[in-house]
Amino acid sequence: MAVVDGSTTAGVRRGHEGTDAPTNEFRLMPVGALTAIRRHPLLTLIPTLLLIAAGIAVGFLRKPVYTATNRMTLQIDATEASAMSNANEAAVAQASTYSRAISASGVVMPTAQRRKVSPGEVASHLSASPVGQSSDFTVSATGTSGPAAVRLVNAATDSLGGYVAQISRQGDPSAALARYQDAISFYQRQAARANQLAQRAGANSADVKSAQAAAEAAALQRDTLKQKYEATELAPVTSVIVMQRATSATNDKRSKIELLGILGLVAGVLVGTALALARANRTLMRRRARV
Numbered sequence: 001m002a003v004v005d006g007s008t009t010a011g012v013r014r015g016h017e018g019t020d021a022p023t024n025e026f027r028l029m030p031v032g033a034l035t036a037i038r039r040h041p042l043l044t045l046i047p048t049l050l051l052i053a054a055g056i057a058v059g060f061l062r063k064p065v066y067t068a069t070n071r072m073t074l075q076i077d078a079t080e081a082s083a084m085s086n087a088n089e090a091a092v093a094q095a096s097t098y099s100r101a102i103s104a105s106g107v108v109m110p111t112a113q114r115r116k117v118s119p120g121e122v123a124s125h126l127s128a129s130p131v132g133q134s135s136d137f138t139v140s141a142t143g144t145s146g147p148a149a150v151r152l153v154n155a156a157t158d159s160l161g162g163y164v165a166q167i168s169r170q171g172d173p174s175a176a177l178a179r180y181q182d183a184i185s186f187y188q189r190q191a192a193r194a195n196q197l198a199q200r201a202g203a204n205s206a207d208v209k210s211a212q213a214a215a216e217a218a219a220l221q222r223d224t225l226k227q228k229y230e231a232t233e234l235a236p237v238t239s240v241i242v243m244q245r246a247t248s249a250t251n252d253k254r255s256k257i258e259l260l261g262i263l264g265l266v267a268g269v270l271v272g273t274a275l276a277l278a279r280a281n282r283t284l285m286r287r288r289a290r291v
């Protein structure tokens with residue numbers, strides 16, 4: 001019968017306690033994501049492919065949004081050389097301000113009347129933005145079809161042009177001219193009356209002075225209206241000019257399909273990795289239970 005040395009038995013025991021136990025603990029550590037994917041590739045791949053397909057399918061089934069865009073430029077016309085030198089700088093500075101006028105009631109209401117829709121619907125489908133450091137800006141409209149978007153953006157562009165001309169006008173030149181001409185005629189009548197009284201023999205001096213004062217007041221009114229007319233006539237006129245008028249529209253169908261496909265890929269990888277981790281760690285727990 002073989003005799004087993006006690007020291008040998010203790011060494012074997014120490015070997016088991018000092019070597020095997022740590023090795024088993026290391027082998028039974030929780031499984032990482034990459035390890036889980038390598039062990040269960042199909043469990044990761046199948047949810048990824050399914051969710052990519054679902055995202056693409058949703059993109060195909062979704063109704064596209066059509067967008068039509070007009071490119072416009074702000075122009076400030078001035079008749080005086082000193083005003084013309086600053087017109088371009090003013091146009092660049094004001095392009096952003098006038099682009100925001102697309103949501104003004106003076107633009108939305110006429111557009112709604114032209115398109116025979118509610119003002120709220122018009123406002124929700126219109127947008128505008130400046131183009132860099134220039135006097136240009138774009139006006140965009142969205143719709144459920146290409147022709148609808150084109151009609152809306154063109155109607156809004158026309159309304160915006162009229163609105164800008166209205167708010168930038170300091171006065172009606174023709175009305176100012178008519179008031180100035182009336183003031184000239186009134187002054188001429190008052191001056192003629194004062195001269196007749198002054199030349200009439202035996203005229204009351206008080207009447208003459210009163211007529212002369214009336215003529216002077218008429219002259220002052222004439223000069224004031226002349227200045228207003230000249231200011232109206234020479235004032236810079238702001239207008240918006242359509243550089244590129246929309247004839248067709250683009251849609252977001254392709255971009256949405258790509259976006260939803262990417263979202264499906266990300267979601268699929270996350271779900272697949274979670275399933276692989278769950279499967280790998282469940283297997284690990286079973287092994288631990290047997291140790």
